[in-house]
Amino acid sequence: MADLAAGANYEMVFAVLPLFITAGLGGPALAVGLIEGLADGSSAAVKLWSGWYSDRITWRKRLAVGGYGTTVAGLGLLVAITAWPQVIVARALAWMGRGLRHPIRSAMLAGSVGKQDLGKAFGFHEALDTTGALVGPAVAFVLLSSGSGFRTVFWVALIPGVLAFVLFGVITRDPRREAGYSAGPPPRERLPAAFWRLIVPVSMFGVGNFATAFFTLRAMQMVRPELSAAAAATAAVGFYLAHNAVGTVVSFPAGWLADRIGKATVLAAAYATFALACLVAIFGHGFAGLALMALFVGGQAPVVGAVESSLTSSIIEERRLGTGFGVLNAVNGVGDLASSIVAGALWTFWNPRATFIVGGVLCVAAAATLRLRPPSRGSN
Numbered sequence: 001m002a003d004l005a006a007g008a009n010y011e012m013v014f015a016v017l018p019l020f021i022t023a024g025l026g027g028p029a030l031a032v033g034l035i036e037g038l039a040d041g042s043s044a045a046v047k048l049w050s051g052w053y054s055d056r057i058t059w060r061k062r063l064a065v066g067g068y069g070t071t072v073a074g075l076g077l078l079v080a081i082t083a084w085p086q087v088i089v090a091r092a093l094a095w096m097g098r099g100l101r102h103p104i105r106s107a108m109l110a111g112s113v114g115k116q117d118l119g120k121a122f123g124f125h126e127a128l129d130t131t132g133a134l135v136g137p138a139v140a141f142v143l144l145s146s147g148s149g150f151r152t153v154f155w156v157a158l159i160p161g162v163l164a165f166v167l168f169g170v171i172t173r174d175p176r177r178e179a180g181y182s183a184g185p186p187p188r189e190r191l192p193a194a195f196w197r198l199i200v201p202v203s204m205f206g207v208g209n210f211a212t213a214f215f216t217l218r219a220m221q222m223v224r225p226e227l228s229a230a231a232a233a234t235a236a237v238g239f240y241l242a243h244n245a246v247g248t249v250v251s252f253p254a255g256w257l258a259d260r261i262g263k264a265t266v267l268a269a270a271y272a273t274f275a276l277a278c279l280v281a282i283f284g285h286g287f288a289g290l291a292l293m294a295l296f297v298g299g300q301a302p303v304v305g306a307v308e309s310s311l312t313s314s315i316i317e318e319r320r321l322g323t324g325f326g327v328l329n330a331v332n333g334v335g336d337l338a339s340s341i342v343a344g345a346l347w348t349f350w351n352p353r354a355t356f357i358v359g360g361v362l363c364v365a366a367a368a369t370l371r372l373r374p375p376s377r378g379s380n
Contacts (some may be wrong), residue, residue, distance in 0.1 A: 002168035003105070003125065006068065007132025008139075009161035012153060013075050015137035015240040017087075019220070019233050020078075020150040027084035029252040029352075030215060033344015035084075036211040037337040039091040043099035044333020051103030051326015055319065058176070063167045070097025072161035078154045099333065101168075103325035110313035110321050111175040118135040118310035119263060123255015126302035130247035136160070137241040144234055176318075191324060194375040195315045199331055201370040206269050206320040206335015208362025209304075210343035214355055215297050216240055218281045221352065222289050239290050246298025254303040255310065264374035270307065272369035273300035278360030282353050291322065308332075316377060322370060 021035065050067075054060035074094025081087055106122075113121040140153045219239035220232045227235060258266040268329040276298035284293055308328060316324040339359065346354040 001128070002068070002164045002172065004128045004132040004135075005160040007129045007155050008086065009132075009164060009222040010071065010098075010136070010161070011133035011244065012074060012088070012140050012157040013078065013135030014139070014213070015140045015216070015237050016144070016150050016153050017091075018080075018216050019108055019236065021084050021087060022217070023305040024150050025081070025084040025087075025232060027087075028348050029214075030344040031084050031087075032213050033210075033340045033342070033347070034215065037344070038088055038215055038338030039095040040211075040333045040340060042092045043095040043102075044337065046096045046099030046255075046328040047103055048326045049331060050100050051322040051324070052328065053109070054104045054107065054322035054326075055117075058177075060104045060174065061108070061174045061316075064101040064108075065165065067097045067099070067101030067104075068165040068168050070100060071095070072158065072165055073097070073324035075154070076158055079151050080303060080325065087185065099329070102329055105168075106309050106313075106325045106329075107318075107321040108172065108174055110309070111318050116259065117225035118313045119255040119257075119259035119307065120252065121255070121268075122269055122306040122310040122313075123258070123303075126255070126306040127248055127251035130244055130251055130302045132160070133244040134241065134248050135246055137237060141234065141237045141241055144237060154279035160354060164192070176254035181263050191327065192315050195312065195324060195327075197373060198308075198311060198315070198370075198375045200373070201271070201333055201366040203335060204326065205304070205363055205366035206273075206332045207338050208359045208366065209274055209335065209340040210355065210359050211300070211336065212240070212243070212297060212342050213340075214347065214352075215281060215293060215312070218348075218352060218356075219269065222285050222293075226286070235287075235290065239294050240347050241347065242291070242294035243298035243301075245357075246295055247302040248328050249308060251298050251302040255306050256308060261316065262374075263307050264370055266303065267307040267311065268367040270300045270303040270372040271363050272306060274304075275360040275367070277358075278356035278363070281356040282360075310333040311375065 019033045022034055039123045071094045074097060075092050077090035109121060109125060153325050216236050220236040223232050223235045254266055273296050277293055278291040280289060280296060310327050312324050
C-alpha cells in the first residue's frame with residue numbers, strides 16, 4: 001500500500017514533467033534527457049551504497065523510511081521552479097531518496113515469501129505500484145483538463161507522497177528482525193556467477209531503455225496537427241495514464257507466468273516488447289498509434305521490474321540480497337543515465353525517430369542475449 005501511494009506521488013509528477021520542462025519552461029528535449037539521466041545516475045550511486053550497507057545493519061527499515069521522505073521533499077521543490085536547470089536539483093534529490101529505499105524494500109519483500117512464489121510476489125507489488133501510477137496520472141489528467149496548471153499538479157502530488165512515507169513507517173515489518181538477524185557483514189563470498197550472467201543483458205537493456213518521458217513527448221507529436229497544442233498535451237497525459245493502466249493489468253499475471261514457465265523467458269519477452277513500442281513510436285500516428293504504443297510501453301515496464309527482481313532473489317541468498325539489489329539497481333541506474341542522455345541528444349540534434357531506432361536495436365540485442373545465455377540458476 002505504501003508503494004501504491006508512492007507511485008501515485010511521483011507518477012502524477014512525471015506524467016506532466018516533460019511537458020512542464022519543454023512547454024512550461026521552454027527547455028529543449030535534450031534538457032529532458034539530461035534531467036532524467038542525472039537523476040537516474042545519482043540514484044544509481046545511492047542504490048549501490050544503500051543495498052550494500054543495508055546488509056550490515058539491523059535498522060535498514062528506518063533508512064528506507066528516510067528515502068521515502070527525501071523523495072517527497074525533492075518533488076515538492078518543483079512548485080518553486082522558475083527555470084529548467086533548477087529541475088535537475090529537485091529531480092535528482094527525489095530519485096536519490098528512491099535509490100535509498102529501493103534495494104531495502106525489494107530485499108524485505110523477497111525475504112517475506114518463499115522462492116517458489118517470488119514471481120507472484122514481485123508481480124503483485126508491481127501491480128500495486130502501477131495502480132498508484134494509474135491513479136496519479138489520472139488526477140493530473142483531470143486537473144489539466146479542468147484548466148489547472150502544472151504547479152497545481154505538483155502541489156496535489158504531495159498528498160500521496162506524505163501518505164506513502166507514513167504507511168511504510170507504520171505498517172511494514174522487516175522479516176530479518178523476526179528471524180533474529182544480528183548485524184554484521186555477510187560472509188566474504190562473491191555474488192553468484194549466475195547473477196553476473198544476468199547483469200549482462202540487464203546492462204544492455206538499461207542502455208536502450210530510455211525514460212518514458214520520451215514516449216510522452218512522442219505521443220504529443222503523434223496527434224499533431226489534428227489537435228491544438230493544449231489538447232495534444234492533454235492527450236499525451238492520457239497516453240501516460242493508459243500505459244500505466246496496461247501495466248496494472250499485466251503485472252501479476254506476468255509474475256505468475258514467470259514462476260511457471262521460467263523467469264528468463266518472460267524477461268526476454270518483456271525486453272522485446274520495449275522494442276515493439278519503439279517501432280510503433282517510429283511509424284505510428286493518431287489515436288490508433290497512441291493506443292498501440294501505450295499497450296507495448298505499459299506491457300513491458302512493470303514486468304521488467306518484477307521479473308528482474310524475482311530472478312535476482314532466486315539466485316542470491318537472503319543475507320546478501322541488499323547487496324544484490326544494490327548492484328542490480330545501480331546497473332539499471334547507470335543504464336538509464338546513459339540512455340536518457342543519448343536519447344535526448346539524438347532527439348535534439350538528429351530527429352526523434354533516431355532515439356527509438358537506437359533504443360529498439362539495443363533492447364532486441366538484450367532479449368537475444370538473455371535467451372541464448374540465461375542465468376544457470378533461478379531462470380526457471
